[in-house]
Amino acid sequence: MDGHGGTAMLGEMGEQEFREAGVAVVDRIAAYLSHPERWAVLPRTQPGDVASRLPASAPDAGEPMDRILDDFDRLILPNTTHWNHPGFFAYFSITGSAPGILAESLIAALNVNAMLWRTGPAATELEQVTLGWVRDLVGLPPEFDGHINDTASSSTLVALATAREATGLRIREEGLAGRSDVPRMRIYCSEEAHSSVDKAVLTLGLGLQGVRRVATDAELRLDVAALDRAIAEDRAAGILPIAVVATVGTTSTTSVDPVARIAQTCRREGLWLHVDAAYGGAAALVPELRPLYAGWELADSIVMNPHKWLFVPIDCSLLWLRDPERLKRAFSLVPEYLLTPEGASVRNLMDYGVQLGRRFRALKLWFVLRYYGRAGLEARLREHIRLAALFAGWVDAHPDFERLAPTPFSTVVFRYRPAGLEEAPAEAANVLLLQQLNNTGEVFLSHTRVKGTYALRLAIGNIRTTEAHVARAWALVQQLSKQGG
Numbered sequence: 001m002d003g004h005g006g007t008a009m010l011g012e013m014g015e016q017e018f019r020e021a022g023v024a025v026v027d028r029i030a031a032y033l034s035h036p037e038r039w040a041v042l043p044r045t046q047p048g049d050v051a052s053r054l055p056a057s058a059p060d061a062g063e064p065m066d067r068i069l070d071d072f073d074r075l076i077l078p079n080t081t082h083w084n085h086p087g088f089f090a091y092f093s094i095t096g097s098a099p100g101i102l103a104e105s106l107i108a109a110l111n112v113n114a115m116l117w118r119t120g121p122a123a124t125e126l127e128q129v130t131l132g133w134v135r136d137l138v139g140l141p142p143e144f145d146g147h148i149n150d151t152a153s154s155s156t157l158v159a160l161a162t163a164r165e166a167t168g169l170r171i172r173e174e175g176l177a178g179r180s181d182v183p184r185m186r187i188y189c190s191e192e193a194h195s196s197v198d199k200a201v202l203t204l205g206l207g208l209q210g211v212r213r214v215a216t217d218a219e220l221r222l223d224v225a226a227l228d229r230a231i232a233e234d235r236a237a238g239i240l241p242i243a244v245v246a247t248v249g250t251t252s253t254t255s256v257d258p259v260a261r262i263a264q265t266c267r268r269e270g271l272w273l274h275v276d277a278a279y280g281g282a283a284a285l286v287p288e289l290r291p292l293y294a295g296w297e298l299a300d301s302i303v304m305n306p307h308k309w310l311f312v313p314i315d316c317s318l319l320w321l322r323d324p325e326r327l328k329r330a331f332s333l334v335p336e337y338l339l340t341p342e343g344a345s346v347r348n349l350m351d352y353g354v355q356l357g358r359r360f361r362a363l364k365l366w367f368v369l370r371y372y373g374r375a376g377l378e379a380r381l382r383e384h385i386r387l388a389a390l391f392a393g394w395v396d397a398h399p400d401f402e403r404l405a406p407t408p409f410s411t412v413v414f415r416y417r418p419a420g421l422e423e424a425p426a427e428a429a430n431v432l433l434l435q436q437l438n439n440t441g442e443v444f445l446s447h448t449r450v451k452g453t454y455a456l457r458l459a460i461g462n463i464r465t466t467e468a469h470v471a472r473a474w475a476l477v478q479q480l481s482k483q484g485g
């Protein structure tokens, strides 16, 4: 029993034990990834099921790895929602692909904290290089440079903090509270924009009223005339507009704001333009989709998540800025104990955001980019887009179903709506349909509202999802809609 962290032995697990446990872990991963369908994609776990089966306190004596792994098999795997299941169509379906998974274990092994260049030279430089690679792959101009965050929420927060700093109101030094010389400020986005914009303003001290959500057109795109009116109205009321967030691929329906026209407004009004392409950004690798991105090169900042649709395990969010030095001016604080002899000759990642410590996320991005290559990534994204178009076509052709939003990427927003069914029972039928679909264990879909109407979402983004899985989802949708109705 000793030797598993008992007092008889200090220090780390021995090499031989590590090898054996490591093989056991890799065997599990390989078996799991080869056939995630053996699990229900959405487990039947009830709230509290997991916690109630765990001991109330941490073990006193260390335990052997095989026992810990047995409990992983027994308690964790069956009570997990299986994001790697090819029937995962909920939210945005994301995949941590094999090269990224392997990189994650190397990242953990090195345990680099890339706060300073000196504390992680390879991590710091690889981050900049991979950011440049992806920027080129998605067709952005070379002036965009940036860094990697955990999530788009963090990326958007620091981008909007930089926009707030660009007002010249010395908020970094003097703050907002207790000042009579600071007007109310406003950030604009569409009704369909992600809640991370609201989270950012509440964190930045602008208050939730600091976001003004602008109406969208019939295709759920920000209405630029309404934006222009909102800005003029706010200025007349003494409110200071500071930024616009345009979305390429909204979370609910994947609609695409008219970024080029929004950029004109921003230029005319002197506003920061932040483009949220957390989900949609990856598909700019596909040349025939490039027109969707027209104008994003005019942004001041752009966020894109390789953990969403570029096969990198969560988390990995890229933030590019036209001028990263502005971000640095907003955030850099260097205490004596973090000064290094390299001085200004190097980039220290701690200068570009809130957190000091940073994981070596660039390694998994690098592995994924190299293993699949541009061509491999492009082909996979194009296939997802093809599968979504196929499903959209099935919906359109069926008299009892309708699509509630265009399908520019790989997410289909639709509902069951047979002729003669009124609005209220139609909603109830779709709520029931979603429940029944998710109870099958074969597929997992989620829902949204499109201008108030309850809708189902089928998001394709899993690296294992094939036409057979999408066809099976459609068969289940048709079959279960009949049973419910």
Ligand SMILES: *Cc1c(COP(=O)(O)O)cnc(C)c1O
Pocket (backbone or CB within 6 Å): 150, 151, 152, 153, 154, 194, 196, 247, 249, 250, 251, 276, 277, 278, 279, 305, 317
């Ligand atoms: C998912 C999503 C976000 C938030 O992403 P996190 O990385 O989870 O913070 C922001 N914007 C859009 C458009 C998204 O789809």
